Amino acid sequence: MVQNRRLVTSALPYVNNLPHLGNIVGSLLGGDVFTRFSRMRGFDVTFICGTDEYGTASEISADQNNTSPKELCTKNSQKHKEVYDWFRIECDNFGRTSTPAHTAMTQKLFLEMWNNGHFEEKTELRFFCETCNMFLADRYVNGTCALCNSPHARGDQCDGCGAVLSMNEIKDTRCSTCSAPPGQRETVHLFYKLEDFQAQISEKISEYAPLWTNAAKGVAFDWQSKELHSRCISRDLKYRWGVPIPLKGYEGKVLYVWFDAPIGYITFTDEIGRGEWWTDPSTDLYEFMGKDNVFFHSVFFPALLLGTNSTYNYPKIISSTHYLMYEGGKFSKSQNRGIFGHNLLNDQIGPEGVWRFHLMKSRPEKNDSDFSWVDFAETVNAVLINTIGNFCNRVLSYIAKRMDRTLVGSNMSEEVESLVNGHLKEYIAHMERTDIRPAVQKITEISQLGNGYVQQAFAEKASPEKMKERMSTAANIVLLISRILYPITPTEATKLHQMITGSAEISLRDTFTCDLPEGHRINEPELLFKPLTNEQIINIKKLCINECPFVLKN
Template sequence: MKKKVPSKKIITSALPYVNNQPHLGNIIGCVLSADMYARFCRKNNEDVVFLSGTDEYGTAIEMAAFAQNKTPLQICEENRIIHKKIYDWFNIDFDFFGHTTSTAHTKNVQDFFNKIHNNGFFTEQEIEQFFCDKCQIFLADRYVVGTCKFCKYTDAKGDQCDGCGHTYKSLDLIDAKCTLCHSFPNIKSTRHLFFDFNNFKDKLQKLFNTNSQYWSENGKQITKSWLDQELLPRCMTRDLKNRWGVPVPLKDFEEKVFYVWFDAVIGYFTFYKEYVAARSESKELDKNNVFATDNILQDCELVQFMGKDNVFFHTIVFPSLIFATNDSYPLIKKLSVTEFLLFENEKFSKSRGHGIFGLDLVDNTMGQSCLWRYYLAKIRPEKCDSNFSFTHFTNVIDADLNNNIGNFCNRVLKYIKNKNDKLISIDKLEHRDDLMVQTIDKIYKEYLTSFSAIRIREALEKILEISKVGNEYVQQVVSSKIEVPKGFQVAFSIVVLIGQLLEPFIPVSSEKLLKMCNRKKENFCESFYIIKSAEIGDDIKPLFNKLDDSLIERIKNFKK
């Protein structure tokens, strides 16, 4: 078999914000999608580091702390544990999972800032900002709510409207109020640091022209819409009530912190450095040396997963900051952007108790994680918003996992165990076998192509196609009554292939199936082939279980 040349990939999931627990849309939107792709790349013999971590600074954390009468750090530490518990239940296989309140991150962000500042790309500017006399604080974006000037949405936040997606200055809001005391704020002057993105528009356009061929269509369109207009300077510092952010290391700005999106995107590089430092055993790469150099980031391919509301920060803000350092940090190569996942045709809402959130699942009362990984991949909102439906969920699990994949695999393995003493011994293939191999090989290569292009739903459908071909082949063998034992032995190779292909999607079920086949997890080969000699395991049982009535009722009657 021809070996593929490994390439070093840093795969990132947009940092989940730690002010609350993630819902199903958050999970498939970046973390689970990135995990599936990372598993695929590892299995494709690629050198992969899969990184993420909790985004822990900013006003939303301060507001949550205020509402719960806790400190921001308490909120972060409590919710960080919840996030990790949920991701562990979903079998998210991070190589490193960090958090932005770490000392390492503070140092890395400040070093990043110093490079940009020394290169002259920050300017000081006095601006007018909302000031609440009652609370005696300048109001950062999230401490302001009002009516969006673009779409007239009446609950628009201070920096971005959830109604239409526009970003703006908080002073642009109509009838703005302080979110802490609900009074109308005054306007006062304060001094801040600004970064002019228009300085890098040509470089951003070149990056777009070069790499957007590897981006999902929605990511392309969102980025293009920004590049088609003037990129205005943006304020990169904040006056926060608790100074809850990375401190600005500059004289006369000691009381200010960085805008959360300035520090969050740099977090990917922090986490990679922490990952390398944690695994370094040589004096040349001890922890201090790792954080003193950026050389370890060279020659890495950056692949990023996110929801569509985060595209601007990853394709405009992040690359611009990298350009401003004049260093050779990796720029975004591949971009996978999801649309929104609805829950029974409405938006998820923690306050209204609408939707399934991570902690609702971790006790397994609504099924094992493999069911949820599979279904979320099935409905991944790749090109448009998609909808979670309880009825569709139960139908998909029965149709795809039980009736298609499960029945085929169980039928083949049970036959080989009971009729052939667990043995596979094939001397030569029949004409019917050659035709089947050609068909399976074509679909298998389409699976590889789809997954490489991060068309995850399409890749999943290819497994179902392979299982369907396998079912048809077995039925043809049984109907012909010719060389039936041999036909089932040939079909064993399809079962093994399915076990390997399922691994990025449902790794626990994949491992279970391969164990019954008495096969080890293997990297992808270039072509589908027939296993001529093997012996399967003793314990053959259904790969999936039918959803019992009580489980279906619990799922359909789920209420927050």
């Protein structure tokens, strides 16, 4: 049976600010983990991401930093890339939406939709700031959400409840630039007729959403029950920082950022010569994002693509997370609450493998989860060092010191092999569903099983020959751990795999068997995970809101 190719996308991060852990855990890191897992399983995979650069968020941030939107985006895109490179988030193409190639792709698809008759023109009242002498689109408007009463409503979406808002769903409006309450003026805009695709989108949701993660399917089914209406896709922006609308009479307007941003996936895939993957039925599309982006990926973007002249793939899986909080509250740059990209670079507060593991171990898949330093300390010390690391080091050190690094024959009981395979089967099933958090738990459970398997021989005071046989057998479990650990912590897993096999090439089969032959020699072992250094602990103390759980060493 020929396997379908896999196209993996991570939601494009806004470039107006630097990323924090909450931005990374849901989309980028999850996409990288799934990509590594899929490749390890033999799939042909393309992993796409990039920075979302157009729109009001960049314009406002540029004003606040006394620079131009273009200069801000160029500077911040590089800073984003530095953080993702540190995390070893390795996209096949990490693009930018402010490029000529993206403008050309967006305008091409726009004109296909236009020529197919899926737009209508409307004259409407829009917020206008007399003080700033400009229309207020999207984030130029602040106010109170009429749906949840959050004071963090913007012109197009509420940051509190995540709802997509219309003008009449924002109360107590004010201009984000000067804080004056805006008036209203008439202006002409283009609207995309989502209602043209109500039936098709509903059918797609019914077919695909049952396989999606809980957060994604909840949002999609909610929208399936609603009547779709045309949505404004043109904007009057202060600096016209967006994709120009290629129509006569719209020279001063640009496309809505949520019109062009998801087309970025197609642009970035096309840039590396794989654009046909989007329309090839033998390609499965997997999309990773936070729950506030699900509407745009399950309804809005697919409806745009339905209006073109091609048949694009609908997402097989939308892997959406809830929110990651920080010590009981939201991440806040202004309040210095949370962990941001620059805090992590150069291993200031620990190596990337430790952070990848902890973020996937606490990934907010079923509800919001809270980052706490106490939990992080437990991950480092109890899970990585004392459970996974201890088992691997115990086995390999014994083989190195007492067996001249040379294995004897394996002899695993059917019961133990069955237990290991049970955990492995669940690990694979979880990862295939993009339920990464329970998959990480399986790694810990297999390590605990291996520890018990080794400890039993010590407790029974097995003969030297039996101990050699037991450790040789356990080395196969260590080898399995290197494989299932690889998508989560590629640096440490590759190092472990090389200790055992001498090779950095890692693959994973459906079943576990003891494959290391008698006479096989391992390489000199070294610690897989190490305690944090005093310097790292001092840096952590600066970030702690509550008492730091790490203790400086003498």
